[in-house]
Amino acid sequence: MTRIFIVGAGTMGTQIAALCVKAGCAVVLYDSDARALARVADRFLTVASLEAALDADVVSESIIEDLAAKRRLWSALSRVVRADALLTSNTSTLLPSEIAEAVERPERFLAWHFHPPVDRNRLVDVMGHAETSPGAIDAIAELTRKLGHEPMVHAREHREYVFNAMLIAVLTAAQELALDEVASVASIDHAWTTATGMEQGPFAIMDLIGLDTMLRNADAALQRSPNDKRLRRLIAWLKPKVARGELGKKTGVGFYRYD
Ligand SMILES: NC(=O)c1ccc[n+]([C@@H]2O[C@H](COP(=O)([O-])OP(=O)(O)OC[C@H]3O[C@@H](n4cnc5c(N)ncnc54)[C@H](O)[C@@H]3O)[C@@H](O)[C@H]2O)c1
Structure with a gap:
């Protein structure tokens, strides 16, 4: 055993x-x-x-x-x-x-x-x-x-591992699309689920991960790359949500509301 x-x-x-x-x-x-x-x-x-x-x-x-x-x-x-x-x-x-x-x-x-x-x-x-x-x-x-x-x-070290590296790229793109007002949170998720057949889109996934965890990871990444303007933009969008307690599914509200 x-x-x-x-x-x-x-x-x-x-x-x-x-x-x-x-x-x-x-x-x-x-x-x-x-x-x-x-x-x-x-x-x-x-x-x-x-x-x-x-x-x-x-x-x-x-x-x-x-x-x-x-x-x-x-x-x-x-x-x-x-x-x-x-x-x-x-x-x-x-x-x-x-x-x-x-x-x-x-x-x-x-x-x-x-x-x-x-x-x-x-x-x-x-x-x-x-x-x-x-x-x-x-x-x-x-x-x-x-x-x-x-x-x-993994054949060699990578800070984000294989799966997380791909996931982070998708989650970052989704947030930037919403910030640029290309489409709403719900319709970005809808595009993803329709095209992939997956049950959840990027914003529903972030609500599961927890916006506090997302913010912590973005803060840690910024410490490693202090000049990364994209990261600063994502942090500025996540921070007020986290401050309001909108952490995702665990607090009943994140990008979506949960009963
Ligand atoms: N939460 C996730 O989604 C997730 C996913 C994959 C990996 N991880 C990683 O797993 C690890 C733990 O994350 P978590 O979410 O379970 O955190 P957590 O805060 O829920 O639990 C951490 C535990 O470690 C204990 N602890 C802290 N310092 C200690 C020490 N020096 N010796 C012994 N115990 C100590 C704390 O008392 C706490 O009970 C982290 O490295 C995190 O990056 C987290």
């Missing part, structure tokens, strides 16, 4: 934990916040110390998206784990090589990136950095299949 140690008992960590439990893995969840652990203690085995990672075959990290925090965690965690453990991060925007600088055995470290809702979205990104061993990549791809999901193995 594969023993999986999950760090971060938030939105993603708990969804990944549920998927792994369903597939018959032995799962232990750790979080630095006791309240986060208490919230999931009725559903999962939880621990309050990193030392419990000693038994793990695989570590899956889903803490906040902050490079310094991830480096601090991995510096401590990678000293505790077994030499043959597979070490993975669910990072959305950081490169594995950036985090790997803090990892004791960087050849065991890679990004293992899930897409919510994790139980239904079967795509899982598997992305190493230059030093990741092919064996580690293969083992995580194999484990992904055992979970009933589909590994998307």
Whole structure:
């Protein structure tokens, strides 16, 4: 039985934990916040110390998206784990090589990136950095299949992964079309769903992702490219919506209203 140690008992960590439990893995969840652990203690085995990672075959990290925090965690965690453990991060925007600088055995470290809702979205990104061993990549791809999901193995690092890079391009184009008043939000979505046969258009998708998450990602991208005028325009359009609490489906209003 594969023993999986999950760090971060938030939105993603708990969804990944549920998927792994369903597939018959032995799962232990750790979080630095006791309240986060208490919230999931009725559903999962939880621990309050990193030392419990000693038994793990695989570590899956889903803490906040902050490079310094991830480096601090991995510096401590990678000293505790077994030499043959597979070490993975669910990072959305950081490169594995950036985090790997803090990892004791960087050849065991890679990004293992899930897409919510994790139980239904079967795509899982598997992305190493230059030093990741092919064996580690293969083992995580194999484990992904055992979970009933589909590994998307990346040939090299990319900050947005394959799927997100394509999605971001579509979402950006949709927002710019609305800002330029080429068409309304609803009719842009309608054009997309009619042409592709997909159930949701770009604005409905953004309401699911959360406009706060969209804004956070745009802010992080702007920090990397401070002269990007397109990004500044998108941030200026998202910011007042987020300030009004229009975060999307989770608050009942975003680009659309939900009952
Ligand atoms: N939310 C998404 O749609 C999504 C999708 C794919 C990947 N991700 C990535 O998954 C990771 C987690 O995102 P989330 O949405 O689950 O966040 P979240 O805020 O819901 O959960 C993060 C958890 O990490 C804990 N934490 C913070 N610092 C910690 C530390 N040093 N040690 C242990 N625990 C710590 C927090 O207490 C919290 O419970 C991020 O890297 C994010 O980019 C998120």
